[in-house]
Amino acid sequence: MPLSHQHPHIAIIRLSAMGDVAMTVPVILALAAQHPKVKITVVSRPFFKPIFEHLPNVKFFSVHTQHEHKGLLGLYRLYQDLKAHHVTEIADLHNVLRSKVVRLLFALSGKKVAFTDKGRAEKKALTSLTNKKFQPLKTMVERHLDTFKKLGYSINLDAPYFLKQDTIPLKAIEILGEKHEKWIGIAPFAHYSGKTYPIDLMQKVIEELSNKEEVKILLFGGDSDLQRLETLVNGKSNVFNFAKKISFKEELHLISNLDVMLSMDSGNAHLAAIFGVKTITLWGATHPYAGFAPYNQPAENSLVADREHYPLLPTSVYGNKKVAGYEDAMRTIPVEKIVARVISQLED
Numbered sequence: 001m002p003l004s005h006q007h008p009h010i011a012i013i014r015l016s017a018m019g020d021v022a023m024t025v026p027v028i029l030a031l032a033a034q035h036p037k038v039k040i041t042v043v044s045r046p047f048f049k050p051i052f053e054h055l056p057n058v059k060f061f062s063v064h065t066q067h068e069h070k071g072l073l074g075l076y077r078l079y080q081d082l083k084a085h086h087v088t089e090i091a092d093l094h095n096v097l098r099s100k101v102v103r104l105l106f107a108l109s110g111k112k113v114a115f116t117d118k119g120r121a122e123k124k125a126l127t128s129l130t131n132k133k134f135q136p137l138k139t140m141v142e143r144h145l146d147t148f149k150k151l152g153y154s155i156n157l158d159a160p161y162f163l164k165q166d167t168i169p170l171k172a173i174e175i176l177g178e179k180h181e182k183w184i185g186i187a188p189f190a191h192y193s194g195k196t197y198p199i200d201l202m203q204k205v206i207e208e209l210s211n212k213e214e215v216k217i218l219l220f221g222g223d224s225d226l227q228r229l230e231t232l233v234n235g236k237s238n239v240f241n242f243a244k245k246i247s248f249k250e251e252l253h254l255i256s257n258l259d260v261m262l263s264m265d266s267g268n269a270h271l272a273a274i275f276g277v278k279t280i281t282l283w284g285a286t287h288p289y290a291g292f293a294p295y296n297q298p299a300e301n302s303l304v305a306d307r308e309h310y311p312l313l314p315t316s317v318y319g320n321k322k323v324a325g326y327e328d329a330m331r332t333i334p335v336e337k338i339v340a341r342v343i344s345q346l347e348d
Helices: 018-022 025-034 046-052 071-084 097-108 120-127 140-150 170-176 199-210 223-233 248-255 267-273 335-347
Strands: 009-013 039-044 058-062 089-092 112-115 182-187 215-219 239-241 260-264 278-283 302-304
Touching (some): 018 046, 025 046, 039 071, 046 248, 071 097, 089 097, 097 112, 112 140, 182 199, 182 267, 182 335, 199 215, 199 335, 215 223, 223 239, 248 267, 260 267, 260 335, 267 278
Parallel strands (some): 009 039, 089 112, 182 215, 182 260, 215 239, 260 278, 278 302
């Protein structure tokens, strides 16, 4: 038997959404450590490759959904490409139309396939505006563990698995200087307004934290956040805006060196958590009960809007649904509470 066929080769499909891609990391790290003879290939968009670069025994396969892997013909090409790598099993952690087509082709060719049950019915009940079932659901990490169990791989996550801290990028040192203080990362924006803390209150949080001694505040966001982040810097000598300053790979290395990350329910929270950085999240229209809380963080680090004032929360799984009268829900998370939580994590 050829060497490449001696051991199972799992292709793990998770195509998009930064936070969702990051949440696969602890599971894949544990799989690689506990099943060292299994070959693992992560199938995702090229942008996410830096997340997986240092995972032992893990290769990365780039999917180009706008080019060679576009449309049904492109998905068949993706199937053929993976087949040429002697993939024997598919773990579909995305479970959307594209990944379903690829896993169906593998199933028809006699390969083992399993997919993550996202618990859509339970999430619908959690976010319903009538007959709401307000209870914690399985985390996405637990759901991914179930997927590998279906393939026959038990994975133990009793002890946490993190990516290793990386060296601070030179570009970041040029901006910040060498690290002698506590570094607080803040990612103040999210894709939807329903899960973004009001900018005037965030300004107050930054003011309070920047007044602490031996602290530097690093602001993170996308290209479109550049101007809003500049307003939050507001001339403070110990607040730094990193939007468009460094590459995504460098940003990951920098995040791994933070002491605390403060984020919305967004991708940056998950990126920090997979490095074991203490991560505090703010929740408005969404809620950690849906299963998207950052990995291995205590429940106290999830600060949620007041359900006594806004009993229909959470109103959405992803924050994309607007409910009249709920626009100011996040204003019920006090500035003082956020600042106190960040400081408590710095001192821990």
